[in-house]
Amino acid sequence: MDIYQDSICLALEKALEDKSLEPINLIPFLFLKTITKDFSDNEQIGIGGFGAVYRGALRNGVVAVKKLHDNIVILEESFRREVACLLEVKHKNIVRFLGYCSETQHLRTLYKGEYVWANVKQRLFCFEYLSKGSLAKHLTEASPALQWRERYQIIKGICEGVGYLHKHHIIHMDLKPQNILLDDGMVPKIADFGISRRFGENQSRAITENKVGSWGYMAPEFLRSGKITLKADIYSLGVIIMEVLMAPKKYSNNFDNVLESWASTLGTSERHPLLEQVKVCAEIAKNCKDNDPGNRPTIHDIICMLDKIDVSNSSVGSIASTSAGQLVDEVKPTVVSSKIERSVMSRFGQHYLLAQKTCKPMRISASRMPGETTAEVSFSF
Numbered sequence: 001m002d003i004y005q006d007s008i009c010l011a012l013e014k015a016l017e018d019k020s021l022e023p024i025n026l027i028p029f030l031f032l033k034t035i036t037k038d039f040s041d042n043e044q045i046g047i048g049g050f051g052a053v054y055r056g057a058l059r060n061g062v063v064a065v066k067k068l069h070d071n072i073v074i075l076e077e078s079f080r081r082e083v084a085c086l087l088e089v090k091h092k093n094i095v096r097f098l099g100y101c102s103e104t105q106h107l108r109t110l111y112k113g114e115y116v117w118a119n120v121k122q123r124l125f126c127f128e129y130l131s132k133g134s135l136a137k138h139l140t141e142a143s144p145a146l147q148w149r150e151r152y153q154i155i156k157g158i159c160e161g162v163g164y165l166h167k168h169h170i171i172h173m174d175l176k177p178q179n180i181l182l183d184d185g186m187v188p189k190i191a192d193f194g195i196s197r198r199f200g201e202n203q204s205r206a207i208t209e210n211k212v213g214s215w216g217y218m219a220p221e222f223l224r225s226g227k228i229t230l231k232a233d234i235y236s237l238g239v240i241i242m243e244v245l246m247a248p249k250k251y252s253n254n255f256d257n258v259l260e261s262w263a264s265t266l267g268t269s270e271r272h273p274l275l276e277q278v279k280v281c282a283e284i285a286k287n288c289k290d291n292d293p294g295n296r297p298t299i300h301d302i303i304c305m306l307d308k309i310d311v312s313n314s315s316v317g318s319i320a321s322t323s324a325g326q327l328v329d330e331v332k333p334t335v336v337s338s339k340i341e342r343s344v345m346s347r348f349g350q351h352y353l354l355a356q357k358t359c360k361p362m363r364i365s366a367s368r369m370p371g372e373t374t375a376e377v378s379f380s381f
Contacts, residue, residue: 013060024099029122050194062129093161095191096128132182139247157188163299169199175236176217205229231293238288273311
């Protein structure tokens with residue numbers, strides 16, 4: 001690398017380490033070509049309808065470089081719109097954008113059997129590299145089966161990512177397992193904003209004749225009339241959730257079959273918290289896939305439903321189910337003789353009942369120092 005490329009490398013390496021830094025506005029094409037070994041097939045980690053993704057090696061880590069296909073006409077306005085969108089989205093469940101490249105090269109190239117001079121536009125994006133690959137890879141027979149807790153956290157993470165986008169009036173328009181990437185901790189991150197739409201503050205819908213997307217994930221109203229609303233993403237989300245519930249085997253979309261399968265897998269009763277999570281997720285998926293967009297839930301509704309059944313957020317253990325009498329027996333002072341002590345223990349009981357009502361774990365201790373007439377009772381939540 002020359003001095004200029006080395007400075008770009010340092011800037012990118014710093015951006016990779018410090019998440020608070022803004023993406024690099026312009027990365028030279030030659031630099032991206034170098035770190036991907038001239039876009040070698042050996043470094044290719046994915047390919048789609050609009051471009052291929054390559055692994056790029058830095059001195060302090062790895063990045064992912066997406067190179068748009070040369071044979072696809074990318075309108076400059078569309079490219080700039082996508083860059084503007086990527087610069088704004090910053091969330092734990094969205095792939096981190098590190099920078100972009102936009103260069104036009106005057107090259108001698110082969111065209112219809114003859115060499116001609118032509119302007120070749122190079123359009124590339126640089127993102128954080130996620131080692132676990134796409135969610136699609138983990139939903140196949142060849143991949144080790146995901147445990148339910150992993151599946152639930154993936155579902156919730158995707159929903160929170162979509163919630164962030166919708167809050168900022170962004171419709172992804174191409175949600176599918178191939179565009180959900182996983183990091184080392186199996187945290188899902190939404191990727192590929194190539195056909196996303198960003199609405200104005202007061203805009204709620206748009207109509208397009210260019211029906212681009214992935215078959216099976218596109219909303220019925222979009223296929224029929226090109227209608228774009230936030231509910232288009234909700235339909236896609238429903239398909240993804242059902243696939244996460246069913247994969248790698250296909251139990252069909254039958255609600256009861258999905259529950260029966262997971263009840264057998266988990267070996268739990270109908271009222272077990274984990275099976276309740278399966279049931280709620282299946283209901284969410286079913287409602288999201290309603291043909292009428294008006295009947296589909298909003299992403300806010302979905303996240304609220306998931307929060308209510310998230311057992312990982314509950315710290316209520318055996319204390320919550322233990323009777324007040326048992327706790328009093330365990331922590332009462334050796335001698336409870338004076339009126340003052342009995343008054344203190346009475347207040348202890350009141351505090352415990354209050355804590356039990358609010359479902360917060362409580363740690364209680366009671367002691368009396370030698371020579372003191374008052375038992376000291378402390379409460380911590």
